[in-house]
Amino acid sequence: MVMKSVLCFGDSLTWGHDPETGARHAYEDRWTSVLQKSLGHGVRVIPEALGGRTTVFDDHTSAADRNGAKILPTLLQSHAPLDLVILMLGTNDLKEYLGQTAIAAERGMRRIVQIIQNHDFGKTGQTPSILILSPPHICKTGDKEMDDFMSLKRKEVKKLAARYELLADETGCGFMDMSTVAKPSPVDGVHLDAVETRAIGAAVAPIAAAMLLI
Amino acid sequence: MVMKSVLCFGDSLTWGHDPETGARHAYEDRWTSVLQKSLGHGVRVIPEALGGRTTVFDDHTSAADRNGAKILPTLLQSHAPLDLVILMLGTNDLKEYLGQTAIAAERGMRRIVQIIQNHDFGKTGQTPSILILSPPHICKTGDKEMDDFMSLKRKEVKKLAARYELLADETGCGFMDMSTVAKPSPVDGVHLDAVETRAIGAAVAPIAAAMLLI
Amino acid sequence: MVMKSVLCFGDSLTWGHDPETGARHAYEDRWTSVLQKSLGHGVRVIPEALGGRTTVFDDHTSAADRNGAKILPTLLQSHAPLDLVILMLGTNDLKEYLGQTAIAAERGMRRIVQIIQNHDFGKTGQTPSILILSPPHICKTGDKEMDDFMSLKRKEVKKLAARYELLADETGCGFMDMSTVAKPSPVDGVHLDAVETRAIGAAVAPIAAAMLLI
């Protein structure tokens, strides 16, 4: 049997940023690990997640390149052949000095999908299926300054699900809304504790299995 | 027990380019998979390999960014915390329109080591150990035009081991010479068949285990 | 008689995006074609128009480089010798994730003018004259969400004419206000139907002829 491969392309929510410690969740608590365990030995789940990653917006506040569109072609070739790409991005696009609105994030996600669907895999397999996840919502933290700062983002992030679903329909991708699955921690209003993080993996697993025909 | 992580940053020799088919070796035949199996469940081996990757040279003949130095900070943050980084690069640096000589490749490898050792991992762990592998040599193919074209590279690739060993000593890295472990296929003179590819994983495993203190 | 050359550097309004079909207006309906016909065989009108082009803002939602400042030096050398450059840009600068305001768009247009006036044409002719066009306004579409989203842009786009006119005076360029010439289609609130598109060519033709001394 040929090993199947699933690329999970995401930001700190996929990386597993722990809002309590600021470090990374243990391996077994990341949603990509839960997905790996669920899909079993015939599938490789490949996490490619970076704190602060956007769809297509430059953000030079980090040594890493946070613009997802710039790094994606390299990752597609590095991990080919691929059967499925799972995308969960958009929260960072909403930063006020980046894309700001759900409309901008959707345009970025559309470009990400276009990069995958037009990528030339040569002798290394076919264009993979794509599953778009709209991210969890953002909640208040009780820190007034931060909550004021995040008020627009709290509103815009809620619009992502409807926009991503339409995009998925239009481009032949799968879609799931993670705001129905996981709630952010009130510690920072954005990131997920271990239980919520694991919930994403559990929710995604059956859909991923179906898209992989396993 | 905390999971340990090993990043394998390489080119087509790490990716597993099959000289017979032009596609990728099966998962279990890649040297990173052999290493994973050998190191066991307490260690995650993370392959980040791209055909044509150089240390620091731009090569725009591909949709992917082949300049290793440009993408490495992103990968370091994506896969942190890291305990060990294994580097096998240099063969592509020797292309006549890129670095050309072993001296240039060593300068590139020095920059790669510098990027890792100066990376700010913040709350996500310490600077990882580094193991530098000098790549297998290049052999003749019987195609006279190609062999003529590759004659300088055949000569320069042999100089990498001595240079990388000195660099490793100077910068506190481990070193192994893969030209003593694996021979290229005469089909294209560069790439490794499955047996040779697996040999690299077997050779690297005990050293990696020692460096990981496992 | 030496052929004269006019470069038309613009965005989707110059490219000829049809709001009804999403495709491109027929060749004869684009305003650059109307201008070509009017100026006759002694002048080459060269359209260089890209949907989404800005003056100086990066926008990675497309495979094309939408930052006008980055591509302009290449186009100036490619089409030299040039007698006149006609610029109609600014609408895309007003996107909320880009420049946002008329002040930002004017700064971008100022940079575009600076690039042209400082370009070293070497043996290929003199610095061309420049004609700045402020773009048509934006109207409501009846789609409440989109109209809300566009409300700031509707306001800011109206400020471009006054700002561009001052800039043109200061830098020795010609100026015309296209909002007095063409109205956007209520289908998307931004783009021009064929009749309005042709109107721009007709309005620009006598001024361009005067600037070309023909």
Place this chain on the structure above:
Amino acid sequence: MVMKSVLCFGDSLTWGHDPETGARHAYEDRWTSVLQKSLGHGVRVIPEALGGRTTVFDDHTSAADRNGAKILPTLLQSHAPLDLVILMLGTNDLKEYLGQTAIAAERGMRRIVQIIQNHDFGKTGQTPSILILSPPHICKTGDKEMDDFMSLKRKEVKKLAARYELLADETGCGFMDMSTVAKPSPVDGVHLDAVETRAIGAAVAPIAAAMLLI
């Protein structure tokens, strides 16, 4: 009848650099103008030619971006819908500080073809046909220093025809060898006088017409 469009993507040989004057050939002497005249009013021939343009190599000795791969997506979208793209590049790739050899130029040309064939034209038409032209050869000038400097290039440029022909076959492109059509001027050993430049247009016209089905 719908207007057809032909994009001519090239370097100084397509731009029309006059070896006698260092300026540009008159409009009617450029091979793209000869092609336009031959194909008639139902076809737009669009010259996009830049002195020093390479396929994929960066050359910062100019204010313009000479790397063809970086600018091509912008030009494809700007001039869509396109029926045919004619490519004549490679001579500048052979500069000793760039690609140097015919093998490197071929890899660059392969990337150019890949960019065109994978470009997402959306609602603006289909992937155009491609016609690859291998460039004229290089001759001696009588200036010993320059002739010595150019000796490798004189040899390598002769290898382009065979390599490009194979590439064209492999990728479904048309091919013509311009070294059988035009000879460089002994004034600089590289560029074409007006007669030789026009000869290219005359030679290409019937093949372009056939590929356009006109």
Place this chain on the structure above:
Amino acid sequence: MVMKSVLCFGDSLTWGHDPETGARHAYEDRWTSVLQKSLGHGVRVIPEALGGRTTVFDDHTSAADRNGAKILPTLLQSHAPLDLVILMLGTNDLKEYLGQTAIAAERGMRRIVQIIQNHDFGKTGQTPSILILSPPHICKTGDKEMDDFMSLKRKEVKKLAARYELLADETGCGFMDMSTVAKPSPVDGVHLDAVETRAIGAAVAPIAAAMLLI
């Protein structure tokens, strides 16, 4: 005695933009010159100041690269060995088409500090100390349109001092608040006349001397 070196990395407020003339203050009126005079012959004060410079935001309205993070590594190596780096940036980050808020500027300043503290100076000395200056405030000009445009910036710039002070504490840097030292000119609301500019140098000198242990 070994010469000590102080790098002053700033924007137009450090460069010495004269709000009356639009040109540069005389050498002796720039704050870096006042600092040089005060610190005496045993110290070199090196001004590296650019109008419009941001911490980490791209701004292509200028021929110069205004993104401080991109140019800083070059300046650190050019002027090594360094004993002290004085940073006064943030005002330009607040432009509505760039970072916009004090939170964004602080993230940029954090990145600047990180670049310095992680820079590999090799054989050229140790990591320098860092002194962060929060910039003067912005005042009204009486030009209603400009004052409206600047109202958000007037508010956000006042938040920089508290944020920079926390950042300085966290990263082991010195801190001073220049809004207590210098007032902007009502001519443009942002820039400093000669007296106010000199005041910055006088205020910084004793702290710089203390940090240099002189």
Place this chain on the structure above:
Amino acid sequence: MVMKSVLCFGDSLTWGHDPETGARHAYEDRWTSVLQKSLGHGVRVIPEALGGRTTVFDDHTSAADRNGAKILPTLLQSHAPLDLVILMLGTNDLKEYLGQTAIAAERGMRRIVQIIQNHDFGKTGQTPSILILSPPHICKTGDKEMDDFMSLKRKEVKKLAARYELLADETGCGFMDMSTVAKPSPVDGVHLDAVETRAIGAAVAPIAAAMLLI
């Protein structure tokens, strides 16, 4: 009296790399310091020198941007108004993985001159005069491998003087040949000991004074 300003744009030879220690020559031993002392208090000599700097070639073996053309516009604006720019570059261009030949270095130097002469200084003064220095030659070190590696560079560096002199004549720049003034150290074959470094400052001073009309 208005202070005059001289920008010295160079590489490790201007920076003051000490071949014995690998660190930097003392402040008073750098040629720019000798020049400063000679020209006196009415002139500011501004050293902008970076080890490994090229004219226009990318070299990613360093954290700093070694491509002189990319950083020059920023430095021109940062240090304006400028009366004179002194350029000593080219040795690094000759690296086998960069420009390789004197012809390439001259093309790079031509671009550097073009950037200065076309820079828009706005209200900050006039275009400065330019003085081009061809660099010292390269000598043997007794290390056979290094000497073999450097043999082409030893030959090509000798050709720079004649080429730069013609370029200077053509573009209205001053010219001096530093190979007649300073000899490299046999320790590394390239860099200058303190005596030789100071000699450059002494030789340049009277010419610089003349060009500054002082």
